[in-house]
Amino acid sequence: MRDWKMNRIIFATMTLLSVFKLACQDQPPLQFDFRNTPLLQAIGTLEEQGICNFYFQDHWISDYTITGQARTETLADLISTLLSSTDLHFVLIGQKVILTPTPIIQTLEVGTDIPDESQNPILDQRMINRERVEVLQIGDKDENETVGPVVLSGIVRSAESNQPIVGALVSIDRKFSTTTDPQGGYRLEVPRGFHELIVQFAGMKLRSQRIEILADGELHIEMNEEAIQLEDIMISATEDENISDVRMGIATLDMEQLKNVPKVLGENDIVQVALALPGVQNVGEGASGLNVRGGKTDQNLMLFNNATVYNPFHFFGFFSAFNADVIGTSELYKSSIPASYGGRLSSLLDVKLKKGNVQKFSGKGGISPVTGQLSLEVPLIKEKMSIISGIRGTYSDWLLNQVKDETIKNSDPSFFDVATGIHLDYGNGNTVYASIYHSRDRFKVTTDSLYSYQNLAASLGWRHAISKRLLLQTTLTTSQYAFDIDYDVVAEEAFSYGFEVKETYGQLALNYFLNQHELQVGFDSKLYDVLPGFFRPTGGDSQVLEEEIERERGLESSFFVSDDYAISSKLTLYTGLRFSFFSALGGRSANFYEPGQPRSEDSFTETISFPDHKTIQKYSGPEVRLSLKYSTSAYASIKASYSKSRQYIHALSNNVSISPTDTWKLSDHNFKPQLSDQFSIGYFQNLKDNEIEASIEAYYKTFDNLLDYEVGADLILNPNLETDVIQGEGFAYGAELLIKKKKGKLNGWMSYTYSRSQQSFDSQFVEETINGGAHFPTNFEKPHDISIVANYKHTRRFSFSMNINYSTGRPITYPTAKYELSGTEIVHFSDRNSFRLPDYFRIDLSVNIEGSHRVKKLGHSYWSFSIYNLTARKNVYSIFFANNGGDIEGYELSVLGTAIPSITYNFKF
């Protein structure tokens, strides 16, 4: 009887408890007298007296014995006295006493703007929930097999939006757990019998379900957003994903959190959130690209629905090119990259398009100082098929028109991005999806020349449950990135210069669920097609010569196998192996040089023309991915991981950050693949019953074959690029500390990152040596980085957010002398990156004002007022030197050196 109560209550939401009116006599006097009585027995006595009923778990109370007596007026006093010698806490609801080991039970305040209950569908929700508290039977009793484990599977969705929830933790009796996949699906192998199923996800109310599993079966689970609470009591005893998941170095960029991070020019931006996380940096404000754990910007695999996006930034990097309104989930992997992903060394940013609402037509929109955006979700087949589409673009260039300078006024920048996806769920976890993403930027350099770039990413996916244990996932994607400069200031020299990279990718993976194993095996293949550069005359009068660097093609294929094995309730091991092959394909000519000599005109031997599909050079190698988690207690775990990665495509950038003319180059006989090994270890501890997550992670990475360039390397339209590029090695190490408070009026996180990132280019030839071959810091090494993101929810409608960021200034190359040549002063630079910019510091503030939360209201809206760089500090982005009338002068550039206010209005319906 006791067990039954325990199970039923502890894991039911309190919404249910308030509905259950269990009889419990309330007749004073209330009293007890115990002497060395085990607490369990004491509780039994009180229950037998009909004073009240207790709800608890055995192990919470088994250590306590009670000695003492009490005679009180109220039940609360009685229980308080009973438990005075223990560490237990309790909450009273009527005559129900809920015991907990930690003081995490709290009574939430009633929201200030909840309309009267008669109109409030939340009550309906409670009734719905009430029915679900019944023990659910899963599987058919008549099935022949009655012993051995069974497979429980299903999909976790949001009750409000019907969207699958990705990354939700599903656990059975807190012994077996898994997280939901990109389709919201989960699969667990569990013993038959009675269990408690617990589902949790940040921003959602914990769901629990009492189940009896008879045979393999499905259970779909709906979760409610946490914002809708009414006198709920949260028992969040198992919100412990960060300590229970075997993976480490992973951050989920929560779309809801976007609202709480102050905005740059009013834009919701996942990159801004990423930058506030430990281990993620960039070279400065407005710089494209992320530097993750000491990695270069080209070492991040950025996926939109599995398709690579090469330059997911607008306006040179001020904004991310992903429209937050259509993003379903976004996860950043700094380590523990699953074996099914590869091709880049440092991180995986996995952005998934939201699935359209399958129940009703809905939409979102917003307007900020820079952009307007609208997204719509349309059910095509109710409950099964839907389409989502979102578009965002600059609606006016008023901002630049405020600038007095004519060049700026006429620059007429514009950008837009559009994402559309269709999704079909045809039952039993089988889904088909297709999506397309496009972004484009234009910027007029002068009235006669135009710079533009674009990304295109399309994907098609099919997820099919072959059996209850076997899942097939197939993905087909294609991506394109191109830029173009059209110049016609002088008609005779009018030209179009550009670059293009295309890739076509396919993956087939099988997931097999066997006892405590989740096995995955599969292969993928990617065909690259790069046009390194073209230069064409435009207009009838142009006399420039057409020039085109030969296309490069490469095929990157991999086999991967992995096992996520829950060895025990404490120990989980992820073992993955990816074996990748790369072939630089023919259909072009290739330059060869004398071995053992620096590549130059002098050592050039021959150019060989390779026919189509003949291989110029092959590379292959294993990529090991290992993760281990050991739970030291219910609230803490130690994790360790090792991963090796290989990268066969490289950005060519002779700049400190991503620049408009950066191109990509495939590995070949002259360009070896970049390699990286990463070891990391972490300690994860949750406090206050998982309300606060704390973690410390340390990592050490090595890099091989990093690219760098001889001084003055010519990367534009250079058919002999290899003579300007050198390859070297590097290492990075660091520690990341994160403290995150997930709930409460005041929530947010603080992170501190210590990171070092060094590289070395050493050779017997002086032209291939930088800084004499010694290790020197990378352009983006910022040893100390502190980020604080704090949100204070004053009422349900008003909330305040603050973002504080401090980091060490990045390294720069500073001149060590001047000299005169040809009547002009010239600066002399010696060692690379031996000085640093001043430290960076910024505070942002924002206020969000939400509209009424009434559910029946037609639309919801919120206003966001934010000030970026509140202190108007002029953070130095770069120092450079220009010749002014023959004399060298130094300039400091700060990109957003002033406080920037903005107002954003968002709505949804």
Added chain:
Amino acid sequence: MLRTKTISLNVFQGLTISLILLGCLERVELNPLDFDNLLVVEGLITNQTGGGMVKLSRTFQLDQDNPEPVENALVWVISASGDSINFTEERPGQYQVGSGFTGSIGERYKLLISSSEGDQYASDWVEMINTPPIDSVYAFFDLKPTTINGNAGSFNFFVDSRSAQSGNQHYRLEWTATYELEVPNPSRFQWLGGNDFIAREFGGDNPELQVQICWQTDTSSQILVNESVLPAGGFAEFPVHSVDSESRKMLRGYSIEVTQYALTPESFDYWSLLAESTQQVGFLFDQQVGTVRGNISNITNPDEIVLGIFDAAEKVSFRRQYHPLDFRDQGYRRNGQKFVDCADQEFLNSAPDSLGYFMDQYGEEYEIAFFSEGIIAPPGIIYFRKECSNCTLYGSNQQPGFWEN
């Protein structure tokens, strides 16, 4: 190969300049941190008689203004055919080839330097290459009215060099511009000390005394490199120079001479790099910088970094003189603008015999315009501040030989 990098770089410079205005740019003092004291060599020999100059200096601190010349070095050039040509130090650090030397196109030369400390330096072998002629130098006035001056704008000078021969497709350009200027209140008398003075003459026997009209010369202070972009070689409309009308240099006449030297590809890379490293405007994507090494090294210590370069090329020049009226069709008006704005005349009511006393006191600041003998004005001296009355403050009062009247 005809490359177009220069053009695309120009576009990017436009791009970065546009973007930079969005940000906040502040001039900062250059802080000398570490200092590298290095030898700097600028050597050039041409096919002209006596055409050869080598400048030797050392690098200097960021907060200093002038380099220290390297004196008392031995400088000579050897040719592949066995000649040795000595240079002599004409001015500190400036070594000039003898007037008997004339470089030969196609000949290979090597520069050798022996410093007074005994360090030996040598350049790579460099072939003297021919330079395509400049077809034309021309200018347009680009009217950009300001609130102060509705006729303001800039004179933009361009170069066409379309007839490039095969082979040399890279060029370095320099310009020298001379403009005529007139002060509004020229001094008519030159004080000689005491009460002695002499009349400044115009068009007479002593033109050197006149201080009304002078000629000032500017030289390019930027590295100008270019490469062939036209199919037949050569280039068109290369913007070589720009003069703001507010500089008041186009009031009487403007003569520009553009000089072009062909560059080897290696030399072009060197000069382009220098140009980028000193003239680029950094922004979100500023170029990675580093030591730019030329073709000169220390013979005994190859690790020593030597800056600078030794070039050998044919020298071609093109001169063109403009008069302000040439730009009238394009909207340029002088509107009575003077080279300097001056206050009203000042008058010393004094007898001429006190001139000595006055000039002793104020001769540094003032010039005598003329004497008044009491007919129009009371007897005394009419004088003006020097900047209004003596053009030699700005240039030479000797008309250059090339000047077309």
